[in-house]
Amino acid sequence: MTEMRLKTRPDSVLEDPGALAVAGLYARSYLSAAQSAGIARPQDEMNAFVDEVLGRHVQFAEIIDSSFISRADKMAMVDRVVAPQFSEFFTNFIRVLIRHGRIELVSAIRNVMVRAQEEASGQKRVRIRSARSLSEESRRLLTEQLKNKLGFEPILQESVDESLIGGLIIQVGDSVYDSSLRSRLKTLSGRLVEKALNEIQSGRDRFSHPERD
Amino acid sequence: MKFKADEIASVIQKEIEDFRGQIQTAEVGRVIEVGDGIARCTGLSNVMSGEMLEFPSGTRGFAFNLEENSVGVVILGDYLKIAEGDEVRATGKLLSVPVGEALLGRMVDPLGNPLDGKGPVMTSESRPVEWLAAGVAERQPVKEPLQTGIKAIDAMTPVGRGQRELIIGDRKTGKTSIAVDTILNQKDTGVICVYVACGQRASSIAGVVEVLRANGALDYTIVVAATSSDPASLQYVAPYAGAAMAEYFMYQGKHTLIVYDDLSKQAVAYRQLSLLMRRPPGREAFPGDVFYCHSRLLERAVKLNKELGGGSMTALPIIETLEGEVSAYIPTNVISITDGQIYLEPDLFWKGIRPAINVGVSVSRVGGNAQTKAMKKIAGSLRLDLAAFRELEAFAQLGTELDKDTQAQLDRGYRMVELLKQRQFAPLHVADQVVAIYAGTKGYFDKVPVAKVAETEALLHEFIRTEHADMRDKLVAEAALTDEIEGKLKKALEAFVARLASKS
Numbered sequence: 001m002t003e004m005r006l007k008t009r010p011d012s013v014l015e016d017p018g019a020l021a022v023a024g025l026y027a028r029s030y031l032s033a034a035q036s037a038g039i040a041r042p043q044d045e046m047n048a049f050v051d052e053v054l055g056r057h058v059q060f061a062e063i064i065d066s067s068f069i070s071r072a073d074k075m076a077m078v079d080r081v082v083a084p085q086f087s088e089f090f091t092n093f094i095r096v097l098i099r100h101g102r103i104e105l106v107s108a109i110r111n112v113m114v115r116a117q118e119e120a121s122g123q124k125r126v127r128i129r130s131a132r133s134l135s136e137e138s139r140r141l142l143t144e145q146l147k148n149k150l151g152f153e154p155i156l157q158e159s160v161d162e163s164l165i166g167g168l169i170i171q172v173g174d175s176v177y178d179s180s181l182r183s184r185l186k187t188l189s190g191r192l193v194e195k196a197l198n199e200i201q202s203g204r205d206r207f208s209h210p211e212r213d
Numbered sequence: 214m215k216f217k218a219d220e221i222a223s224v225i226q227k228e229i230e231d232f233r234g235q236i237q238t239a240e241v242g243r244v245i246e247v248g249d250g251i252a253r254c255t256g257l258s259n260v261m262s263g264e265m266l267e268f269p270s271g272t273r274g275f276a277f278n279l280e281e282n283s284v285g286v287v288i289l290g291d292y293l294k295i296a297e298g299d300e301v302r303a304t305g306k307l308l309s310v311p312v313g314e315a316l317l318g319r320m321v322d323p324l325g326n327p328l329d330g331k332g333p334v335m336t337s338e339s340r341p342v343e344w345l346a347a348g349v350a351e352r353q354p355v356k357e358p359l360q361t362g363i364k365a366i367d368a369m370t371p372v373g374r375g376q377r378e379l380i381i382g383d384r385k386t387g388k389t390s391i392a393v394d395t396i397l398n399q400k401d402t403g404v405i406c407v408y409v410a411c412g413q414r415a416s417s418i419a420g421v422v423e424v425l426r427a428n429g430a431l432d433y434t435i436v437v438a439a440t441s442s443d444p445a446s447l448q449y450v451a452p453y454a455g456a457a458m459a460e461y462f463m464y465q466g467k468h469t470l471i472v473y474d475d476l477s478k479q480a481v482a483y484r485q486l487s488l489l490m491r492r493p494p495g496r497e498a499f500p501g502d503v504f505y506c507h508s509r510l511l512e513r514a515v516k517l518n519k520e521l522g523g524g525s526m527t528a529l530p531i532i533e534t535l536e537g538e539v540s541a542y543i544p545t546n547v548i549s550i551t552d553g554q555i556y557l558e559p560d561l562f563w564k565g566i567r568p569a570i571n572v573g574v575s576v577s578r579v580g581g582n583a584q585t586k587a588m589k590k591i592a593g594s595l596r597l598d599l600a601a602f603r604e605l606e607a608f609a610q611l612g613t614e615l616d617k618d619t620q621a622q623l624d625r626g627y628r629m630v631e632l633l634k635q636r637q638f639a640p641l642h643v644a645d646q647v648v649a650i651y652a653g654t655k656g657y658f659d660k661v662p663v664a665k666v667a668e669t670e671a672l673l674h675e676f677i678r679t680e681h682a683d684m685r686d687k688l689v690a691e692a693a694l695t696d697e698i699e700g701k702l703k704k705a706l707e708a709f710v711a712r713l714a715s716k717s
Binding site: 016017018020021171173174175176177178179183184187188191192195197198200201 | 281
């Protein structure tokens with residue numbers, strides 16, 4: 001059965017931060033265990049498992065995630081399905097996750113791992129929101145500029161938001177650099193209103209305190 | 214005034230031309246959970262505790278809980294416009310309110326937004342809502358009196374400038390009236406007043422504002438209002454916002470008076486926020502730091518030293534008790550923080566003794582330092598005399614035959630109690646208070662029937678004002694009962710008694 005599951009959460013909604021923190025812990029442990037076991041590219045098997053196994057076989061993913069199925073049954077299933085295809089090291093990792101009841105975090109662990117490796121190799125994700133899709137030329141310029149200013153290799157994650165009218169919003173981590181036309185117009189209108197209020201108030205004072213003139 | 218459209222257009226055009234849009238940088242996070250006036254957000258990794266945050270709808274909030282994976286935000290305003298996934302922006306500023314002269318005579322919400330329909334508050338200055346109280350070296354002892362205009366208080370539980378005097382009592386015992394009378398009495402004294410209504414009914418706030426306006430007290434008063442229908446967050450912030458507005462004037466060397474009406478409701482609002490934020494509950498489900506919540510607020514009431522301008526902030530916090538239960542959590546806390554309390558009793562109130570101050574339990578820890586010399590001289594033994602009278606009164610109820618001296622003491626006691634009664638919104642100048650209390654304690658009212666004491670007192674004030682104005686002026690100017698003034702006062706009172714006798 002390959003039908004897509006209904007998307008119930010908008011993209012903007014993040015995962016549970018507590019779960020993310022736990023996933024980070026497992027990801028780091030996995031990487032360091034792989035290092036001490038001398039495994040060259042531990043992420044390959046992880047990617048294969050998440051994309052090829054869980055991504056393609058939704059029912060299997062549901063069974064693995066389900067809390068109605070006992071851990072012993074899941075273990076047996078892993079022995080039958082995962083063990084013959086994957087390395088002993090990776091199978092053990094999956095077994096650990098099942099024993100700890102954390103198997104539903106496996107995709108999150110993969111994501112954290114990818115980020116960690118990107119950062120280790122001097123790369124960082126940069127979210128870019130623009131009013132129109134970026135041209136190849138501006139993309140190249142942007143990457144260059146960001147690299148010079150921020151000192152790492154940016155991985156651009158672009159999205160188009162027409163309500164910005166023009167300009168860009170660049171987000172690196174929790175910091176946002178906003179040069180969009182929408183924000184500028186908002187600031188300008190705020191300033192004009194403030195000025196108008198000052199004028200109105202001083203005009204009113206002229207009537208209530210005529211001696212000031 | 215002529216309206217020139219061209220001129221306005223050119224002004225706007227110039228403004229637009231001069232506008233340099235700069236890149237705005239901000240720290241952002243996302244809402245993962247929102248409800249009941251609070252939100253939990255991720256991101257915001259460098260946010261400060263108490264920092265002001267902005268939601269896309271323009272609603273503001275402040276960082277309340279900084280946790281390992283999320284930030285707990287208290288929303289100041291309408292939380293129904295905020296959705297899961299919304300972007301939250303840190304502003305890099307602590308929560309602050311506009312301050313300045315422009316606020317005088319205005320009614321604002323705890324964020325400084327006008328509520329009175331008189332247009333925007335035109336001020337460019339602002340002050341953080343939370344401000345560390347002045348340290349020991351920055352203070353001087355409380356020694357100047359702050360006249361409340363209420364005889365029973367100015368004589369027996371005097372309030373000094375920079376003091377914190379708690380007004381405590383059950384519902385409907387006249388707590389707010391005492392505070393409002395005190396504000397009314399600050400007219401022409403240069404004392405700037407702030408009335409913070411916290412969790413009050415909107416109708417009673419409107420009533421207070423109307424009284425202030427009708428008596429011309431609104432010109433030197435700021436009203437900060439958070440009604441019961443406002444979110445708990447605003448009720449919690451209101452006293453701190455009011456304190457910030459008063460502090461602005463205090464640090465300019467002016468004298469200020471702030472009324473927190475009332476702190477029990479603020480504690481309840483703080484309890485709500487804390488419980489929603491999952492802070493552990495303690496006694497009566499209040500969080501552990503509810504004491505600090507009040508102590509840091511009341512410590513901001515201070516008499517500054519000369520180098521800082523000698524300004525002062527006098528605080529009159531109000532606490533409502535339930536069935537006279539002063540040993541509940543919040544009342545005991547606030548009693549222990551303040552420099553004394555005025556205790557109001559429903560029994561006295563219903564007996565017609567208004568203000569219904571229980572003289573025995575009410576104290577002022579600053580004491581005589583905060584009284585004028587004249588008042589100190591005549592009010593010295595008043596408390597003890599009244600206490601002795603209460604004992605005698607209880608004894609006399611047994612119906613025993615009393616000797617002449619005791620009967621005389623009782624009679625004078627009845628008249629003193631009558632003399633200390635005072636109408637609402639009719640504060641008396643301290644010189645008039647001195648005259649009235651002097652007359653009472655020295656026995657000039659002994660011949661007046663108890664029921665006629667109030668009436669006679671009014672006649673006495675009129676008599677002194679019209680026929681002995683020079684003596685009164687001197688008493689006002691010197692604020693001391695010198696032998697000369699006392700001699701004149703005695704003569705005036707004898708003349709008054711003689712006139713009363715001739716009339717009857």
